[in-house]
Amino acid sequence: MNFGYTEKVEDLRRRVRAFMDEHIVPRHQQWLEEVHASQYPVSFMEELKAQARAEGLWNLFLPHLKDDEPGTRLTNLEYAPLAEIMGRISWASEVFNCNAPDTGNMELLHMFATPAQREQWLAPLLDGTIRSAFAMTEPDVPSSDATNITTSIRRDGGDYVIDGRKWFITNAAHPNCKILIVMGKTNPDAPTHEQQSMVLVPMDTPGVKVVRNIPVLNHVSPEGHCEVTFTNVRVPAANLLGDEGSGFALAQARLGPGRIHHCMRSIGAAELALELMTERSQERKTFGKYLHQHGIVGEWIAKSRIEIDQARLLVLKTAWLIDEVGAKAARKEISMIKALIPQLHTTVCDRAMQVFGAMGVSPDTPLADHWTWGRALRYADGPDEVHLQAIARMEIAKSKETLGAAAAYLNVPPRD
Structure with a gap:
């Protein structure tokens, strides 16, 4: 095991730190002022994102990007020290398109999405033009064991119909959040770890309701940690991510x-x-x-x-x-x-x-x-x-x- 930073990583560390010091840290006070004034996304975010992308500091976290996908193609070991630098400012990772939960959602789509799903959702996420959320946790069950979730995903002809309640869904209050990856049960009678599936649910689908943005220790995050309900939400069966039962x-x-x-x-x-x-x-x-x-x-x-x-x-x-x-x-x-x-x-x-x-x-x-x-x-x-x-x-x-x-x-x- 050798955890010493390579010349490539040291160069990226210098560049990310310089970008933070020159462009992000000086904007933090403005970020706070705009967020406290309920202006979100902040006025300068797209400007900073474009600058980071132009400098090659974009999608630093995905090692297996295709040639036509924008990014730096770093391993987890190479990316880790860059994430550390971003952690100094709470919103910095968004500038580099390395923010949760989008990173995990892009990983999922990259590994399991169909070509049509990749074109519709992964491409704009990689471009940073939309945001996303991952809906798994539920208020009525101990969701630390994901097998406990109760949201139903029922097949009805060529569609899936979703009913349930989720909460602490990060990003769901972001104005640019366009897609939810929803985890629920498609077959309660299957073996325990094969009952769950994931489906892609656009935020504007009828029946999707953001009930509230839940404060964390009385601190309200502008991107949201939301309670979301799904009432007779109908999406095409083609929105299934991966295989049924693989959730x-x-x-x-x-x-x-x-x-x-x-x-x-x-x-x-x-x-x-x-x-x-x-x-x-x-x-x-x-x-x-x-x-x-x-x-x-x-x-x-x-x-x-x-x-x-x-x-x-x-x-x-x-x-x-x-x-x-x-x-x-x-x-x-x-x-x-x-x-x-x-x-x-x-x-x-x-x-x-x-x-x-x-x-x-x-x-x-x-x-x-x-x-x-x-x-x-x-x-x-x-x-x-x-x-x-x-x-x-x-x-x-x-x-x-x-x-x-x-x-x-x-x-x-x-x-x-």
Whole structure:
């Protein structure tokens, strides 16, 4: 395993960081002002997207693009450090057309869409002219186990008819969101993991209703984490994505690379929090000493550096494994980073907020917003507890191959 950045990646890191510093960071205050004034999408987004595309910083996340598809064709390991840089500003990834949930949806369409579906939906997503949403989570069942979903997808002649309720559907409030990938049950009597299917549902289909944009910790995201209902929603059978009964497998295929993206953006947010904390600790004095000279603050700085670097290496290892052996074989490492990184994200942000004092919970720093999103990530793509249980099950299964071997290391005297 070699996680050192290649010359190609170092060049891209320099270019992405330069673009962030020159074009995105100076616009952040304007972004906040326009969003708070309910102007969304912000007035300058298309301008920045066109500039990023012109500079070759576009669709950085898809390694298997065709020659006629716009993008940079990076592996997960190559893309990971770029996602980290984007994570410093919450909306930056959209500028590079690398924003969730569009990235995961483009992955799905790239792998499983028919030629007609690719032309209608994948092409405009790759061009950044539309946005999309992924509708799986439901309010009435524990959706961390996707086999629990109850939304029905019923075949009726040449159509599918969809009825159900989804929530926390990211992007559904975005004015440019044109397509939903909806997961539901087509055959409740099939084996457990073959009951689900995915269908493509245009947002303007009759019966699709965005009920509300749900605040996250009282913070309303302009792109939305929405509750959406489907009432007798009828779409052509040609809108089926993949095969009937393949929905659960498609969902698993979608989540592997997406978790790399989320985790590296979180590391970027934590890195920024550490930088802010370190600078603040050298500017502010209490009781006659700079903050970093107080033992507890120095300890926070040191622990944050250790924890961020550890976490980054684990995510890079996971990205490398996905590239080498696929997401299925890397499922333990994927669960490990998903359980670890959101807590790292909130821990480092919390320390930085404490060093800033009351300013840390105000809009004068990005820390409160970053902390809020880090806390939400402890649910996104599966809650911590589900991933921890999955890791434990895999460790137990592995130990059974050599069960009892570790007993030789016990210093227990033999019994008579």
